[in-house]
Amino acid sequence: MHIPDGFIDAKTAIAAAALSAAGVGLALRQARRHMPRKNVPLMGLAAAFIFAAQMLNFPVGAGTSGHLIGAVLASVLLGPAAAVIVMTAVLSVQCLLFADGGVSALGANIFNMAVMGSIGGYGIYAAVHRFCGGARGRLLAAAFASWCSTVLASICCAGELACSGTVPWGAGFPAMAGVHMVIGLGEALITAMVIAAVDRSGFQTRENDQAVPAGHYGEILTFGPLIALGLALFVSPFASPWPDGLEKVAAMLGFEHKAAAQPVLASPFADYRIPGVTSAPAATAFAGAVGTVVVFLLSLLLARTLSPVSAERRPAAQG
């Protein structure tokens, strides 16, 4: 999802850079105020960790493999503000050292993956974890939030590309969101498995089992206006042709069934990428809604398999 140079025009690049600068500034201010000083080395090491973790391949099949993105993983392990800083460092090094992701698009990439990915993802994680407590609820929340964060970031990315006039929304949104709804499944699985592994090792993360402490809501809420502004700038201009009127919903329902039934097997965007099909974004939005519910249920299943509770029971049952 790293946007290269040349895909973002000047006005979008400046707007995104301003937004991400504000976001990173906020995160840094919170880090300065609320974090012990020893978190600076921890954030540096965590950034190196995320980078190294991104290089481990997970075989998907047919010769392809996926890898972790890590925004939600970082925010669950370190807290949302630290995660923004860590992801910003990762993206900056990728850009400056490896030329992966453009300099002019660095602001956009930071907004999508560091600010939106970590804060948006953590917001969802916190909300879900509030209602489903315990170790199992934590894994469920982390898996679901990783999927949402991946999709959210890709939608922002599509919006920025459309704002720049590079890739039209009608093609970019279904393609980006569709692909990342599949990639997000991998991200959710990896994130939950890693958090389960970290929990198993007995390591104390920032807030292990108890429901989210009150301080974290403050941390997320300060970012709220920023995220809202970003969505308003990059995504909402294109949102107008979304569901309005019954006929459109009906058309969309008819169009939808095939794609929603098998989102994992084939890339669902394949049949959407037709220029001029105005309902494609609407269809994707609907698929997204259905997909979200499906993914939530899948996360529930995943959490049940991975949760330490069942892991503890198993040896007892066997012995």
Added chain:
Amino acid sequence: MVLHDLVDHYRRDDSPIHRLPTGLKFTAALAVVAIAIAVPLPEGWFWLGLLTAFLMTAAGVSRLPPSFLARRLLLLEPFVIGAAVLALFRPHGLSVFMSLLARSTLCLLAMILLSATTPFASLLGTIRKIGVPEILVSVLALMYRYLFVMIDEADRMRKARSSRTFKAGRARSWESSAGVIGQLFVRSAGRAERVCGAMRARGWR
């Protein structure tokens, strides 16, 4: 690992380009990127040609092996093409596609040249000078210091695992990779603790 070779091999070589002040190189690279993006096409092809000539000259003077530059470029080009393909689905898609490709490749070349001829530490110095907050610069510096350590550690753990298993199924290999990542995090947190102690002992507060 391949990565070390790709990244750090030529940073400390000597050439007129290597010796230029980092701030100047940084500004020049940013200027190239800005021009490459802002120039309107098709009238601007002349400018893009000029930039290409400029970068080619710089590459020649820097004495970086052309095969290295080509390898780095080819490694990143798939991402550019993958994103540019989406632009084909619009009127005049082909010309948009071509211009995206040209612009991005130019910017890539500029950034690769910058990163291959400048030690990361001096790049960090420049970043600090232009006012990037201290904490972020520290995090970046620490990240760079331990990046290769961590990658090697991950690689060692992967090797250790694969030397103990014959042929893991997909589910098993996911589980073991996730285990490696989890373990890597626990180790990195432990290392952070020790690094912090060492930094404090040397007067960092």
